[in-house]
Structures are given as C-alpha cells and as structure tokens.
Amino acid sequence: MSEWAILGAGALGCVFAGLLRQQGHPVSLLLSERHRGHLHPSLELITLGGHHELIHTRPLFAEQASQLSHLLVTTKAYQVVGALQGLRGLPASCPIILLHNGMGVTDAVRTLFPDNPILVGVTSHGAMKESEWLIRHTGKGETWIGPANDAAHDFQHLCHPLTTAFGHAQWSEDIHALQRQKLAVNAVINPLTARYGVHNGDLLEPRFFEVLEQLTEEVHQVMLRLGETETLELFKRRLHRVMELTATNYSSMHQDLAHGRPTEIDYITGYILGQASRHQLPAPVCQQLYQEIVKRSSDKGRY
Ligand code: KPL
Numbered sequence: 001m002s003e004w005a006i007l008g009a010g011a012l013g014c015v016f017a018g019l020l021r022q023q024g025h026p027v028s029l030l031l032s033e034r035h036r037g038h039l040h041p042s043l044e045l046i047t048l049g050g051h052h053e054l055i056h057t058r059p060l061f062a063e064q065a066s067q068l069s070h071l072l073v074t075t076k077a078y079q080v081v082g083a084l085q086g087l088r089g090l091p092a093s094c095p096i097i098l099l100h101n102g103m104g105v106t107d108a109v110r111t112l113f114p115d116n117p118i119l120v121g122v123t124s125h126g127a128m129k130e131s132e133w134l135i136r137h138t139g140k141g142e143t144w145i146g147p148a149n150d151a152a153h154d155f156q157h158l159c160h161p162l163t164t165a166f167g168h169a170q171w172s173e174d175i176h177a178l179q180r181q182k183l184a185v186n187a188v189i190n191p192l193t194a195r196y197g198v199h200n201g202d203l204l205e206p207r208f209f210e211v212l213e214q215l216t217e218e219v220h221q222v223m224l225r226l227g228e229t230e231t232l233e234l235f236k237r238r239l240h241r242v243m244e245l246t247a248t249n250y251s252s253m254h255q256d257l258a259h260g261r262p263t264e265i266d267y268i269t270g271y272i273l274g275q276a277s278r279h280q281l282p283a284p285v286c287q288q289l290y291q292e293i294v295k296r297s298s299d300k301g302r303y
Helices: 011-022 062-067 077-085 106-112 156-166 175-196 200-204 206-225 232-245 252-258 269-278 284-299
Strands: 004-007 027-030 043-046 052-055 058-060 071-073 096-098 118-123 126-131 134-139 143-147
Touching: 004 011, 011 027, 011 043, 011 052, 011 126, 011 134, 011 156, 027 062, 058 062, 071 077, 077 106, 096 106, 106 118, 118 175, 143 156, 143 175, 175 200, 175 206, 175 232, 175 252, 175 269, 175 284, 200 206, 200 232, 206 232, 206 269, 206 284, 252 284, 269 284
Parallel strands: 004 027, 004 071, 027 058, 043 134, 071 096, 096 118
Antiparallel strands: 043 052, 118 143, 126 134
16 A cells, blocks of 8 residues: 655644554654654544544654655645745655645645646545644545646546545546635635634624625625636535534634634635735725734734
8 A cells, every 4th residue: 555644743634644544554744843853652543433543653754755655735824835845855756735725835836846746635624633642533524636737637546545544535627616615615714713712603603694794705706706606695505514514613723823823814814815906806804804813823923
C-alpha cells in the first residue's frame, strides 16, 4: 500500500492520518521545527463511535521530503505556502493535495512546484483537537478532489484509497466551483460563529435571523460575480443543511479564535471582500465581521 504524508498535524490532518492508518496505509506526519528532538508521541483518535484508537505514524521533517510519494496538505490556509516552501526536495512525481479552507493560495503553490501534480480537495469532515495528540472525529463528510494544474489531470485513481479510508471521495474536473461553494458556506458560518461565540446550529435561532440574511445575500452576490449559478434560495438551503448537520460543532474559526490561534479570516471573509471591491459590490456586514475578527485576533496577539 502506498504511503501518505500529511503536512499539517491539526485536527483534520490527524483524523485523516487515523482513517488512512485504519485501512492499512503507512502514514507519515511532517512535523514542524518545534517537534524536533522530542519523542514522537502516538496519536489518539476518538472515532465517530466514541472509541479511542492509537494511531502509529512515521515522524518526518522537511529535509526528508524526497521520501514522499503522496502529500495531503491539511494546514491552515495561511500556513500552506510557508510549510510547502520547506519541502524543496519533494519529488516532481508526488501529487500535492491542498485541503485548506478559503481561497487565494493555489496560484502560489503552482508557482512553487511547477512540475508536481497539484490537486485541490474540499472536505466536510468535522474534527476537533481535545489536546495536542488527542483528536476527535466529529462528523463524517464528503471529500472531493480535482486538478489544479495540467499535471494533475490523470490522478482520478487517488479517489480509490481515499474513498476506502474516508467513506467518500469523488473526482471533480471543476473542483474550483466546489471550493467556491464551500468558501461561501464558510464565509457565512465561520465569522458569525466566531464573532458571537456560538455553535454552528445556534445561527438558526431567531436572534441571528437578520444578520444571517444580510450576510448570506452579500456573499451570494459575490458568488454570482465569480460565475456561480446557484440561486439564493438554494444557497440558503445548503447553508441551513450544514448548520443542521454540524449544529453542535464549533466552526474552525471559532475554535481558532477561542484558542488564541490565527484565523483564516483573510482567506475566507478577506477573499470575499477583495472580490466585492473588484466588482464594486457593497458588503457592509462582511466588512464589519472582518474588522471585528481581526481586532479580536490582534487583542490576543495573533494578527
Ligand atoms: O467548514 C467548516 C468550518 O468550520 O471551517 C464548517 C462547514 C462551517 C463546519 O464547521
């Protein structure tokens, strides 16, 4: 079985490491400098059924990149480029699958690795860190992958091991459309839940009705300009479904802000604002949320 390397030992990366290991794949975790010299502890995964499983992975550091054959990048959006820059020895044959939230990173990765197959992935699995190496899989979701450069067009076969491990993985030639649709959901749920300190499902309460409506419309207007064809009604239905399915989860932005980590605000709300300004669309709610999240992050010294 082929080995998968995971760059980004956050909640989602660790869950994916666990799911791949459960299917017998060797998995290596690319660790950052702060882990050097420390004993590599085992990952403990709390499965959807509540079982605790120890997951054995091979620790690797950037200078060992020449050993990689399949790379899943599960860092936060703002870490992708910096983390990949360290992997100069990556073989040109190694596909790089980018799984971060938000948009605006892929071009830089294409420039860094012009010969590697670059793929974008969109996933709706839920994951949460209980402590550094104790990870909870909080929701089973769908995973879609697709090509982000010419070299990646023949990589449909990667869906097979990923489907077996994750329960679902499908190929999309138009992965950017799916990435955009996920961005639209994140641009509504993430800043609102982070700003108000609530679970995803709480946004369905009447007290959020007005701000939710306004933000949804602003984001939808931008999406239309980006080529999206989904109607406002369908977008609202999709949003509600995500809020219902992830009702008891805290969004990733809520978790980042609550734990004093940097957020992906620039790649989610910031991206929407950039596009709104390019197309001269008003986006006052987006703008206000952006400022509030940035302020809260900087109050915590994280911006
Ligand atoms: O992707 C998510 C995130 O938290 O980043 C959602 C879909 C909002 C689920 O929490």
